[in-house]
Amino acid sequence: MVLFGTLVNGLCIILGTLLGLFFTRIPDRFKETIMNGIGVAVLLIGFQMAFQTSSIVVVLLSILTGAILGELFHLERKLNNIGSWIENRVKPKQGSTIAQGFITATLIFVVGAMSVVGALDSGLRGDHEVLLTKSILDGFVSLVLTTTLGIGVVFSVVPVVLFQGTIALLATNIEQWLPEVFLSGFIVEMTATGGLLIVAIGLNLLNITKIRIANLLPSLLMVGFVYYIYQLITL
Template sequence: MALFGTIVNALCIIAGSLVGVFFTKIPERYKETVMHGISLAVILIGVQMALETESIIVVLLSLLTGAIIGEFVHLEEGLNRMGNWIGSKITTTNDNFSVAQGFITASLVFVIGALSVIGALDSGLRGDHEVLITKGVIDGFVALVLTTTLGFSVVLSVIPVVIYQGTIALLATYINQWIPESILNGLIGELTAVGGLLIMAIGLNLLKIVQIRVGNLLPAIVTVGVVYYIYLLF
């Protein structure tokens, strides 16, 4: 079953979010310090991922093209509207901004990364779900902590996680017919590097050092495939 690992991952996020609800009453200063710690860890993860690149020009062009597309279609604004709409359906308060923030932040943290791609590929290509199950355990603990600071809207991140990883897993059952393994491995490396920089941006946003419109950079996750293909041609 190609989707088994993705389902386990989603259940871990839900479980972590549910447990996190019971810790939302801790003093604000504890939450702030914990979030700072998480932010620093997120930045470190992003740095490690970004170093996976073998061609900085691929990463740069992917981010540039992704940013242009994201800004043109106002992607982050659309994501915020979606988060606010979801928030209006599940809460009676007016604090829809925090709902959108929790949804978007958690989605980016859980979706972007090597484990998502490699784990989903393993599930689809080899029926091996170990990577996604391991990722699920990690995501569950992260969801717990994020829920204590960003609210229960973190649980909504299971929607993009299931769609993203599930799609990759299902496509992976056929991907070896389209892309040679050597090219696929190189593409995963560049995708990991681009994702790492977006993860770093999330960490910086959480620390409130700068406010990067990460949502508008998300198309880079797609354009990296096109850029990498053109790069190989030359």
């Protein structure tokens, strides 16, 4: 089943969120320290991914062109509007962070090598090991995020399943469209570009910066175009 790993991933996020709801009353100082710990760990993951690049030019151009597209389409504002719409429908208590929880969890769970590589493995080889490993990690992260950001974390299941499921389904035929050498290089640069976005998430979690990360998401789409042009120029 091509979507097995993706569905398990979504289920683990839901379970982690439900468990996290039981720990929302812990003292604020615990929540702050836990969130700082997550932020530091996210930074480490992001740097590890970013350092895998074989061409910093591809990563840089992908980030720049993606940022321009993100700002043109106001993706950050639109994602915030979606979170606010969900918040209004759920009618939470005053001071709720549903929108923040939705956006933060979505970016953490969707932007990363494991999402892309795991979905490709599911589609290309029927191997769900990467996504199953990611499911366990996401379950724990969703539990901790829920203790500080609330129920909004659970709504990240929708973009996670749609994103990974689409890649897995498309990957069943991707080898007919792309040479294996190009695909391998593309995954490396996608991983590195995603790693920089993960670093940005970590910086925001630590309140060091206020980067509009959602406006950088088109960078992941631009990697393919930039890498293809780069290959034509350098070959």
